[in-house]
Amino acid sequence: MPASIPFGVDLGNNSSVIAVARNRGIDIVVNEVSSRSTPSVVGFGRKNRAIGESGENQRNSNLKNTIANLKRLLSLSTKSPDYDVEKKYATYNLVDKDGFAAAKVRFQGKEKEFTSTELVAMYLNKLRAVTEKETEAHVSDICLAVPVWYTEQQRRAAADACLIANLNPVRIVNDVTAAAVGYSVFKTNLPEDKSKNVAFIDIGHSSYTCSIAAIKKGEMKIIGTAFDKNFGGRDFDRAITEHLADEFKGKYHIDIRSNAKAYSRVMRASEKVKKILSANTSAPVNIESVMNDIDAQSTLSREELEELVKPLLERVDAPVKEALEIAGLKIEDIDSIELIGGCTRVPALKTKLAEIFGKALSFTLNQDEAVAKGAAFICAMHSPTMRVKPFKFEDINRYSVTYSWDKGDEDTDHLEVFPKGGAYPSTKMITLYRSADFEINAKYTNAEDLPEGVSQDVATWKITGVEIPEGEDSAICKIKVRQDPSGFYTIQAAYIVHEKEFKELVEKPEEDDKKEDDKKDDGKKGDDDKEGDEKEEAEPEYRIVKKLVKVKDLDVEYSGHALSKDALQESLDQEFKMVADDKLVAETEDKKNALEEYIYELRAKLDEEYKDFASDSEKEALKKKLSDAENWLYEDGYDTIKAKYIAKYEELASTGNLIKARYQQKQEELRQKLQAKKERRAQKAMAEQLARQAEAAKKAEAKKAKKDAKKDSDGDVPMN
Incomplete structure (x- = not known):
């Protein structure tokens, strides 16, 4: 299969947009009905699933088993007020599964519950299949754009959904940030020194976000962001x-x-x-x-x-004011206001936003496709086979996160590592003195800042393999903690360092003064100076210095909101089986349709094209077989297995194809006769043309001879 292409997805609540990065630029991928967006729905039927366009088509007739609003459901706590909001929009059975929103549906004749992560994975798998079919390329890496208000738990769930869909999530990015990246990369007149402040307003199907970015050539930084989750x-x-x-x-x-x-x-x-x-x-x-x-x-x-x-x-101005406050800017400091999201087409909203900012709004970006294109570019940045413009961007941390540990002999047992409003990706170092294996916990610092129903816990890491150096009471453990580009809080590395002695060359301070004096005396040296230069140089001096050196890597075991390996494998196996079932159902339906089409086509042709190529007894017997097959198809064979449709088709074709072969043989004979006739006509026409050309040449030659004879006659002069 061809090399993988960078794949960006704007996971929308109503519909999603797919983009891919190619060498010539970024393209939007159309789905099976040539639409540039795909409905974000997953439907469950008696035998198979209907996802995207097919799910939307059967939505009204299968309301209780068609799941929509996938983006809002992902890792949604049933303790959150948003759970009650989603219940108002759900036409299906929204249930509590282990404290999180899940869907209870009837599928393949049984009541089943699917987690929100599994539902999003099903949808992403469909988008991957659509992309591979449309681009005829392999897709493995994805940059998934999600709402800025997603917590660590929701972002982890998004990454897990990608993995279940057999995709590698190279980055989980905030949707408005992705749009801002696309704007910054392809805008040609950006300043090189002082940043331009741009407000990005995204009002989509279910939420409203305002992010403020400081942008200059080759660089972008989100400096303020705010949202209204229930405005769309x-x-x-x-x-x-x-x-x-x-x-x-x-x-x-x-x-x-x-x-x-x-x-x-x-x-x-x-x-x-x-x-x-x-x-x-x-x-x-x-x-x-x-x-x-x-x-x-x-x-x-x-x-x-x-x-x-x-x-x-009346709620339009709140996110704008909050974003400006976080950014430390005033309205007049904003240079441009870029609108994205389908709902920004509502005239009342545009009027209100123009009043708030006091200046004209800008529509540089495609309102529906900007996020997906930005995500595809970000995915391309991570691709080893794709060359893109050098570009650096940072996002903003919504909540403060503190790392903590058992105090032991330390002065403190916690540290606020990633403060609210800080930029990420970001890396910090923590030094601990440990005498045994230990744990580090990460929590949101201020529980009161979190939305209701969101757990304060972020993750726990077990650090093992601690060994105390000889002669020491404890080991010096260095912990590299990181908020990575996807916004995940991680421990990137942990290792033990030990103090060791090294010899270090001592540089004499007078060497610089000597160099300066040499410059002044340049060209004025005498014999005495030469003799001084020839004196033996002084011995180099060394000193003993102590440095910390890494002596051992420690093992780090993560435990957090991401699915365990076993749970992830179970979901992968389930998705693989459902994909196989869907494929089998589709193939069975194709064989059924092929059989039905063959019955009607052959019956019609027996009385038309094939009537002279089968005896009356053959036609009578075949018509009876066709009639029996038709009755079977709408009775016992209406709902059967693929193999039976194939067997019935082959049974009819064994006789039908004999008659068809006679017809085709006759047609081939007629075609050959017609071809031979055309060739004879062509040869005759060619011979006639050659004869005419020869006759014309003969006449031309006679005419020329006559003309030459006349010329010779006129040229004779009589003698006197």
């Missing part, structure tokens, strides 16, 4: 739906709130109305058979929509 396109859709629910109740005496399918239909219609009102001042609402076979109609104006979402619009 779906909140606008719900406001319209609730308005229509009240209207339909009075107008048609139906309560769509009591019927999940009816409410879902109106929500989808509301989304279309919202989009129409972004370009028009009013929009019609027409929903066929919304409930109880009633067709519902209404209209909505842009002014009415703005009144419905007034409570939302």
Whole structure:
């Protein structure tokens, strides 16, 4: 298979966008229906899964088994208020599994529960398959763009989902940061000295983020970020739906709130109305058979929509103010405001943001594709086979993290290593004096800063292999702690150092003065100077110095929010089996369709093209076989195994192909006769053309001879 290509995914709550980096640039990958975005849904059926476009197509008919809002569900604690929010939007059975949101569905005839990590993995695996089919290239590395408000636990879950999907997560990046990277890399007129302050506003399907970046040529740093997790396109859709629910109740005496399918239909219609009102001042609402076979109609104006979402619009300025405060900037310090995310097309939002910043908004980036393109570029930065522009970028830490240990003989038992607002990736060193193996814990420093339901624990590491050097009471242990590019808190290395003595050359301080004097006396040396130079140089002097030298690496065992090896392998095996099942179902359906098509095609041809190539008895027998096969196909064979469809097809083809072969043989004979006839005509035409050319040449030669004779006759002069 060809070499792997860098793969960037903007994991959207409503739909996701895929981008790949190639030598000529970054391309958006279209899916199986040539769409540049893929619905973020996973559906479960009687035999197989329907993911992406196929899942969206059967969503209304399979609401209870179609999972949406995957980004919001990922590692969502059931103690979080967001869990109750998601229940309002869930048409499926959202359940608690080990303290986290999971989906309970009916799949392959059984009730099953899938964790949010497994669901996201299924979706990413589908995106990988779409990309490999479209690009005809292998995909292994991924840069996954996730919301800025994801905690360590959610980011770890995102990485685990990639691994279950057989992808290597080279980076988990904040979505707005990815867009800012794309902006910074491809913007041609950036300053080289003083940074330009750019505010990136991302309002998508379910959330709103404001990130402020300091950008200059070849470098970008996020200096402030804030968000509203429950402000997005779906909140606008719900406001319209609730308005229509009240209207339909009075107008048609139906309560769509009591019927999940009816409410879902109106929500989808509301989304279309919202989009129409972004370009028009009013929009019609027409929903066929919304409930109880009633067709519902209404209209909505842009002014009415703005009144419905007034409570939302009043919250627009909060993330901007908080991001500016974190960045230490004022509104007037912002040089540009870049808008991304589908919901930023709503005119009321654009007007409100322009009022807040007091200047024109910019739409340099593609609102739907900027994040995916930035993620693909970041993935390319990690690729050993891809050459990209040198670029450095840093993100901002949302929460402070403290590392702690047993105090022992230390002065303290903890240290705030990565403060809130600090930049990452970042590496720090901790020195501990230990006499035995030990543990280090990482926790969020301030529990009150965390969203409700988020665990304060980050991770625990067991450090083993401690050996005390001879003559010492304890070992000097150096611990390299790191917040890596994905935002994960890790211990990158741990080792023992020991103090050792070394001989070090002592440099004489007068050497510099002598050099200066030599410059002054240059060209003025006499014989006495030469004699001085020839004197024997002094012996070099050494001193004994003590230095810390690494003498042994320590073993580090991680225990945190990432899946254990056994749990990860179990999920991998489950996904592999489901992929195989899906493939088998698809192949079985293909064989069934092929059989059905062959029955109808052969029956029609027996009375048309093939009628002269089979005896009456052959046709009668074959028609009976076709009729029997058709009856079987819609009765006992309606739902059977792949092998039976193949066997039935081959049974019909054993006779049908004989007749087809006679027909094709006759057609080949006719084709050869026609070809021979064409060749004879061509030869005859060529002979006639050659004859005409010869006749023309003969006439031309006679004419020339006559002309020459006349010329000779006219040239004779009579003699007197």
